[in-house]
Amino acid sequence: MTFTRSAEQQQFASSLHDLLAAADVPGAARRWADGDHSPGLALWRKLAGLGVTALAVPPRSGGLGASWLDVVIACEELGHHAMPGPVAESAAAVPGLIAALADERLSARWLPGLAAGDLIATLALPPWLPHAADADAAGLVLLAEPGAVRLATAGTRHRSVDPARSLSQARGREVLAQGPAVAGAVARAREAGTLACAAQLLGAGRALLEASVRHAGQRSQFGRPIGSFQAVKHRLADVAIGLEFARPLLDAAAVAVTDGESTAARDVSAAKVACTGAAQRAARAALQVHGAIGYTQEHDLHLWLTKVRALAGAWGSQAEHRARVMAAIADGSLAWS
């Protein structure tokens, strides 16, 4: 019932933060945007060294079999640093999907590589996720539908508002799994990916608030730091409040998915709605506090601003998630669990 992150989990987040802070992630994101994935892929292998890519992979397939709260903690930190690449897909949804299909042959074929960080995977999960993100950087592209999971090839490629992200049509090829059991596995992958995406948004929101506080403390106008003006203070206080009250929803949803609670879908959607709202509020405030310099690609802020806008509609729109919450609470399952 209570969801506080353990000392070990906080230590894990802090180690990830240290690694990413020292790794020039903005530089890798800019190269990624230019079509050069090599620095980003090198970062991905460093993350594998800390176990990030193995969290959602079961132990017998070379993974750590960690809880979804651990995955959420990792993805929040990746969002905090605007890590390029298909984070929610490769670190959460695809390993979650393959593990849930419970097919030894498929697990042996893909999971060890995912766990080791040698393989990056992405997927389309229509209509929730109509395109596959960053398919051109992925060694495995899947098309997941309720009736079947297929290998896919990347079709037409679209640019995203986030320059370090692309979206491709997933053209289904070889059927990997089909039958009635597939729907449950696809639903699980959907919850896992949505959770991870919400975590990235929360992390990005935190980074935007930190950047705003830093800038407001350094930038002077009228002879004083702009952060001393009440209009700026109160706007950033509201950002802090939004982020503070989104996190418990995210952590509770991760626990609900891990434990297979009947409220899991409701909780994941509530978390996505809250994290998206908090991150968007952080983004608007950050741009306003930075002023014109924030409205450029010269400043790194744009990497976070555009990622928030891209992820806000990914893994289910706000409208879809609100509808899912209402469907759960209006039919009487109002238990405050």
Added chain:
Amino acid sequence: MSPGTGAFRAEVRDWLRAHVPSAPLPSVDTAEGFARHREWERELAAARLSVVSWPPRYGGRGASLLEWLVFEEEYHAAAAPVRVGQNGLFLLAPTLMRHGTAEQCDRLLPPMARADEVWAQAWSEPEAGSDLAAVRASAVRVNTGRAEGGWLLSGTKTWSSRAVFADKAFGLFRSDPGRHDGLTYLLFGLRADGVTVRPIRQLGGETGFAEIFLDGVFVPDADVVGAPGDGWRIAMSTAGDERGLSLRSPGRFSAAAARLVELWRRAGGPDADSLRDRVVDAWIGAQAYRLHTFATAARLAAGGTLGAEASLGKVFWSELDVALHETALDLLGPRAELRGGEEGRWLDGYLFSLAGPIYAGTNEIQRTVIAERLLGLPR
């Protein structure tokens, strides 16, 4: 959740089901309603449910913070009467336990737990609202001509909730010039010589608070809380409780959100369609506040402390409360303005919610605290 919480929840739920009056009590801000609420408190106290988190010797059960939150959830879910003694129970009592003497606790807490003595808060003044340290009402030391040493209180206190019918008040008084360091925390009787209470009609039309005029009111040394001159620090620790966990427990919003969803479900039609997202957001907000509070309680139970972070919660719950009730009124449409009856409780709740961003430190003060003390923005 701690062991035993399940059984405790069941006991509270069963007791409330058997005892909560089926029709709402008359307003607590009328003489009759106040008396009825006092009787209800005595009923709660007889079941040792009025102050579950207090030590047994004062009338409680020594329940954990988590159990107290469970009690509150059940209390609000049962739509039980408003707590007439809440200022004393949730603000003065924690202060006495932390800063008062054993004699004060033994003398004051048991009658508070039984609502034999209902307390009002006397902090704000006409010229000291958000700037509370500007308090002018004075406490002057007297030790001649009386059997015991003490203080004479003079000045005006205002916006004092429940003071019209309450028995006693706790307040901040200026005992020395200066600002924060010249204040003393004192207790006084609302029917003592030299006290005049003027009821003030609130936005909703009832006399929910009052102005208190003090003209040389004698207070013995035994009714000073903490050291003379130390009142600001003591008051701020009370204010932390008020903004923190105790004043607005999540059960209140969880219960209101559940009723809002039910109101929406029954409304149907195009109005309900257009208001769906606001209903969902109110429910999500209540759930967020609940989860956040449980996590905070777990942190405090593990030895953590609650400081300026309490300001985050105060802004969050007070704005959630307004948004939730505004949504309910929008669902009611033309019936929203009607007083009384079952639906009129939404209007009462809305009017009450509007005070939330103002009392216990305005939300503007809270946002400044968040920006400066939590985010580190320059003063």
